[in-house]
């Protein structure tokens with residue numbers, strides 16, 4: 001059991017612009033602590049506005065926390081060292097396939113992070129791009145193609161290739177699987193699980209879909225109004241939800257599932 005990511009008392013207050021006083025703050029995240037081990041997946045669920053994306057942004061360094069500390073492999077992550085953070089903690093979004101720059105080839109898209117973060121020469125970078133494309137189930141020769149030449153599922157794989165090419169330790173999947181149809185989604189989940197085993201990755205899965213959470217994650221946290229209201233082993237939480245918010249989330253999804261099958 002190796003703790004890879006250790007989050008201690010991270011909180012976030014946003015300053016709201018008041019009319020007379022500028023001192024109003026909104027606590028989007030109450031101090032929260034958790035850890036994730038290598039090879040494991042932590043799911044974060046909760047209703048809209050519960051603070052999931054704020055937490056993800058803080059983890060990747062896109063937002064700075066009001067308080068708290070983040071350790072990766074026992075080392076404190078400092079907010080000013082963004083380059084180091086980008087390398088070790090990567091994020092994939094739901095629409096990541098559609099945000100690939102259409103004017104760049106796959107080679108150019110994957111070369112960007114390598115040029116920015118490594119000292120590899122052109123030949124080494126090309127080789128790494130080839131093997132990374134193969135790792136995500138694409139062909140090395142796909143590097144010469146443009147994004148529009150790929151299907152939605154393949155574009156997701158390109159985003160995944162971009163996320164893993166710097167050999168990160170943590171990947172945050174922010175509703176990354178939501179836009180895929182069920183069969184592509186299960187292919188993608190299997191690929192993610194394979195990569196997790198191969199690379200010892202820790203995943204943080206932010207998802208509204210409790211079916212995916214159940215299938216994919218080892219532990220889960222349920223958030224409501226910036227606080228963790230329930231956490232634990234995924235199956236245990238789902239089999240015996242304790243908190244009202246968890247019960248409500250599960251009921252609404254059961255309803256949707258039933259609805260779907262009708």
Ligand SMILES: Nc1ncnc2c1ncn2[C@@H]1O[C@H](COP(=O)(O)OP(=O)(O)OP(=O)(O)O)[C@@H](O)[C@H]1O
Pocket residue numbers: 014015026028046047048049050051052053054055
């Ligand atoms: N820059 C900001 N300034 C003020 N308030 C903000 C800012 N960003 C987020 N918030 C507020 O913080 C709260 C948490 O937002 P967040 O996006 O983290 O929720 P979420 O759980 O990710 O929701 P969703 O499921 O819709 O993505 C919300 O009430 C939101 O309005």
